[in-house]
Amino acid sequence: MSPLLECQRCKTHYQWERSQSALRLTYCGVLCEQADLGYSIEGLIRSEIRRSPSAVVLDVEKIVAGCQLELLSR
Ligand SMILES: [Zn+2]
Numbered sequence: 001m002s003p004l005l006e007c008q009r010c011k012t013h014y015q016w017e018r019s020q021s022a023l024r025l026t027y028c029g030v031l032c033e034q035a036d037l038g039y040s041i042e043g044l045i046r047s048e049i050r051r052s053p054s055a056v057v058l059d060v061e062k063i064v065a066g067c068q069l070e071l072l073s074r
Contacts, residue, residue: 009036 004013007028014028021033022041034040 007032009033 002015002017005016005025005028006013008026009032010028012028016024019028020030021027022030023033027033027036030040030042034043
């Protein structure tokens, strides 16, 4: 069993595996994440992708290219 964490917002004790939040080590669930941040990370990522899919793809390609360079330089 994993240790109980305390939700930063509602102070509930919870197991992180059961949290639906993207920040599951901080919040007990999406609702607390959303209420505290004013948005949900998942929603933010999704709206970013909807707004400019090509930009996101470029970012991912940059990250992948960076990883490959790092691997090659080893
Ligand atoms: Zn909470």
